[in-house]
Amino acid sequence: MLTIRQIAYRYPASTEAALTDVSFAATRGQVLGLLGPNGAGKTTLIALLAGLLRLQAGEITVDGLPLAATRARKPTRIALAPQEYAFYPSLTVTENLDCFAGVGGLFGSRRQQRIGECLAFVQIERHAHTRAARLSGGLKRRLNLAIALLHEPELLLLDEPTVGVDPQSRVFLLDAIRKLAQSGCAVIYTSHYMEEIEAIADYAVFLDEGRVVKQGPLAELLAEADAAGLRARPRHGNLEQLFMALTDHSLRG
Amino acid sequence: MLAALIKKELLSLLRDVYGVAALFMMPALFIIVMSMALKDFYEPAARPLIYGVENLDQGKPAARLLDRWAQENGPPQPLSADWHTELAAGRLQYVLVVDAGFSAQASDLDSKGDAKVRLLAEPGLNQALFETKRAKLIEAVTRLRAEILLAQLDLGINAAALAESIPVVAERAGAGPRPTAVQQNVPAWLLFGMFFVVASISSLFVEERACGALARLRSLGARPWRLVVGKLLPYLLVNGLQAALMLAIGIWLMPVIGGEGLSLQGVNWGALIVMLLAISLAAVSLALALACLVGSHSQAMTIGPTIIMLMAALGGIMVPTFLMPPVMQTLASYVPMNWGFEGLLNVLLRNGDFAAIAPAVTKLTLFALLMLGSGFVLFRRRL
Numbered sequence: 001m002l003t004i005r006q007i008a009y010r011y012p013a014s015t016e017a018a019l020t021d022v023s024f025a026a027t028r029g030q031v032l033g034l035l036g037p038n039g040a041g042k043t044t045l046i047a048l049l050a051g052l053l054r055l056q057a058g059e060i061t062v063d064g065l066p067l068a069a070t071r072a073r074k075p076t077r078i079a080l081a082p083q084e085y086a087f088y089p090s091l092t093v094t095e096n097l098d099c100f101a102g103v104g105g106l107f108g109s110r111r112q113q114r115i116g117e118c119l120a121f122v123q124i125e126r127h128a129h130t131r132a133a134r135l136s137g138g139l140k141r142r143l144n145l146a147i148a149l150l151h152e153p154e155l156l157l158l159d160e161p162t163v164g165v166d167p168q169s170r171v172f173l174l175d176a177i178r179k180l181a182q183s184g185c186a187v188i189y190t191s192h193y194m195e196e197i198e199a200i201a202d203y204a205v206f207l208d209e210g211r212v213v214k215q216g217p218l219a220e221l222l223a224e225a226d227a228a229g230l231r232a233r234p235r236h237g238n239l240e241q242l243f244m245a246l247t248d249h250s251l252r253g
Numbered sequence: 254m255l256a257a258l259i260k261k262e263l264l265s266l267l268r269d270v271y272g273v274a275a276l277f278m279m280p281a282l283f284i285i286v287m288s289m290a291l292k293d294f295y296e297p298a299a300r301p302l303i304y305g306v307e308n309l310d311q312g313k314p315a316a317r318l319l320d321r322w323a324q325e326n327g328p329p330q331p332l333s334a335d336w337h338t339e340l341a342a343g344r345l346q347y348v349l350v351v352d353a354g355f356s357a358q359a360s361d362l363d364s365k366g367d368a369k370v371r372l373l374a375e376p377g378l379n380q381a382l383f384e385t386k387r388a389k390l391i392e393a394v395t396r397l398r399a400e401i402l403l404a405q406l407d408l409g410i411n412a413a414a415l416a417e418s419i420p421v422v423a424e425r426a427g428a429g430p431r432p433t434a435v436q437q438n439v440p441a442w443l444l445f446g447m448f449f450v451v452a453s454i455s456s457l458f459v460e461e462r463a464c465g466a467l468a469r470l471r472s473l474g475a476r477p478w479r480l481v482v483g484k485l486l487p488y489l490l491v492n493g494l495q496a497a498l499m500l501a502i503g504i505w506l507m508p509v510i511g512g513e514g515l516s517l518q519g520v521n522w523g524a525l526i527v528m529l530l531a532i533s534l535a536a537v538s539l540a541l542a543l544a545c546l547v548g549s550h551s552q553a554m555t556i557g558p559t560i561i562m563l564m565a566a567l568g569g570i571m572v573p574t575f576l577m578p579p580v581m582q583t584l585a586s587y588v589p590m591n592w593g594f595e596g597l598l599n600v601l602l603r604n605g606d607f608a609a610i611a612p613a614v615t616k617l618t619l620f621a622l623l624m625l626g627s628g629f630v631l632f633r634r635r636l
């Protein structure tokens with residue numbers, strides 16, 4: 001569905017490239033885990049896919065059509081759930097959903113129907129008339145996801161969707177994301193939590209300093225880590241050992 | 254899409270209690286407080302000044318002069334022995350001292366004496382009031398001497414009739430309402446309130462940017478011009494509501510609480526609406542440009558309001574420009590708030606029509622376009 005070929009990006013004020021020669025593909029029904037230390041280029045890549053930055057080199061296509069053309073025809077085919085709580089704290093849950101539904105071009109009964117479905121999907125109907133600022137961290141994350149689902153996207157970009165939530169909410173969110181993939185949506189999921197990626201991803205891409213240092217089906221990567229003797233320490237999965245081996249153990253600024 | 258953006262903006266503003274208070278309560282309170290405080294500034298004759306008389310002359314001319322003065326200015330207060338202290342402390346506003354020998358001197362045209370009528374004012378007396386009293390006293394003494402002269406020459410001229418037929422007419426040009434504290438303060442603080450949208454727009458925009466909602470709107474395909482218009486239109490509406498409320502306070506509330514009512518008699522409504530639209534466009538465009546310029550909530554809450562306060566001080570809102578020295582008056586003529594104020598005064602005080610407000614409307618519109626252009630460029634950079 002999504003094909004990324006040799007893309008590069010450098011911020012105007014920076015001398016170093018944020019992304020260099022990045023290539024991978026994502027298919028429908030798949031959760032693609034995008035991994036990398038801070039500053040690896042994950043957020044830049046997400047911003048490019050969400051149309052927030054303009055591609056400088058390389059090519060991104062959706063079903064064979066350039067990303068810009070896809071977005072021009074129907075921007076809501078790709079949805080973004082940013083790392084921040086990207087909604088209006090003074091508006092209620094329903095008012096937030098109504099606002100983003102309207103901006104994305106949903107009207108009338110269809111709009112009301114989708115708002116109801118998204119509230120139900122993330123199970124926040126009880127809080128429909130609560131102001132977003134008063135929601136708990138977990139409920140805010142669920143609202144963030146609900147807004148992203150309003151327009152039934154074919155590609156869902158989730159940037160650290162479980163940051164700051166309790167274990168129950170995290171399990172709920174991971175289940176919800178898995179269900180979305182099973183329904184045919186392509187999901188690109190960035191996270192620092194390796195166990196999350198191990199739990200839901202089908203494919204993983206490791207980014208470091210703007211480059212892809214490793215990618216492949218998750219099962220193959222885990223087998224490779226196992227074969228390389230990167231044994232898991234207690235409470236740490238094999239994927240984390242592979243991640244540390246690929247990106248070295250030094251702290252990143 | 255635009256309807257959703259406008260609804261979101263209005264809901265966000267309505268939930269910001271302090272923001273709404275700043276936009277509606279603050280200018281309303283300023284109108285009430287400043288109109289009441291400055292009531293006597295625009296109507297100095299409404300309340301007679303407290304004065305006393307020390308007549309050291311026993312002649313009839315002096316007595317006639319003081320009788321006439323009492324008829325026009327009310328009866329004098331009895332003076333105590335230490336009236337100088339009371340005058341210096343402001344408990345008396347002025348004292349007329351008639352020197353001994355004044356009557357004799359006034360009756361003798363060849364007199365070389367130096368007896369005078371002295372106007373001694375308290376140190377804090379308004380300069381305009383002081384000058385008015387001085388002019389009145391000169392007129393009264395001159396009239397007295399003219400009457401005595403005519404009587405001595407025995408020309409058969411009726412001095413009283415002559416005084417009644419002085420060929421001087423003083424009146425205000427045009428048929429507009431006379432200037433009162435309310436007539437000045439309603440447009441002044443309405444204008445201030447309209448420009449104060451900068452605080453709300455900046456604050457909401459910074460929040461929208463920081464929380465990622467703006468990025469989400471962009472990813473949903475909202476074009477920058479739509480996002481800008483989505484902010485412009487709700488605040489034009491807010492400015493319209495502010496104008497309606499402030500005018501209503503001037504017309505209906507001020508008379509109830511003891512002030513003069515705002516008079517819209519003879520006002521050209523079309524010109525007033527065009528003037529308000531031009532002010533609103535300039536105010537919201539400036540607010541949008543500043544909102545795109547600031548990077549944090551604290552900057553939003555300090556830079557914008559500070560600029561508005563400075564514009565109000567320079568533009569004649571806080572201090573009338575006619576009280577400023579020439580340099581400051583020149584400076585004021587470059588301040589958009591002053592263009593708006595002069596335009597509103599043209600409509601509300603001088604019954605100005607479209608031609609009268611054309612210069613102000615043109616300058617405000619050009620300023621709005623400049624701010625919108627700058628804001629749009631900054632907005633795209635912030636996205």
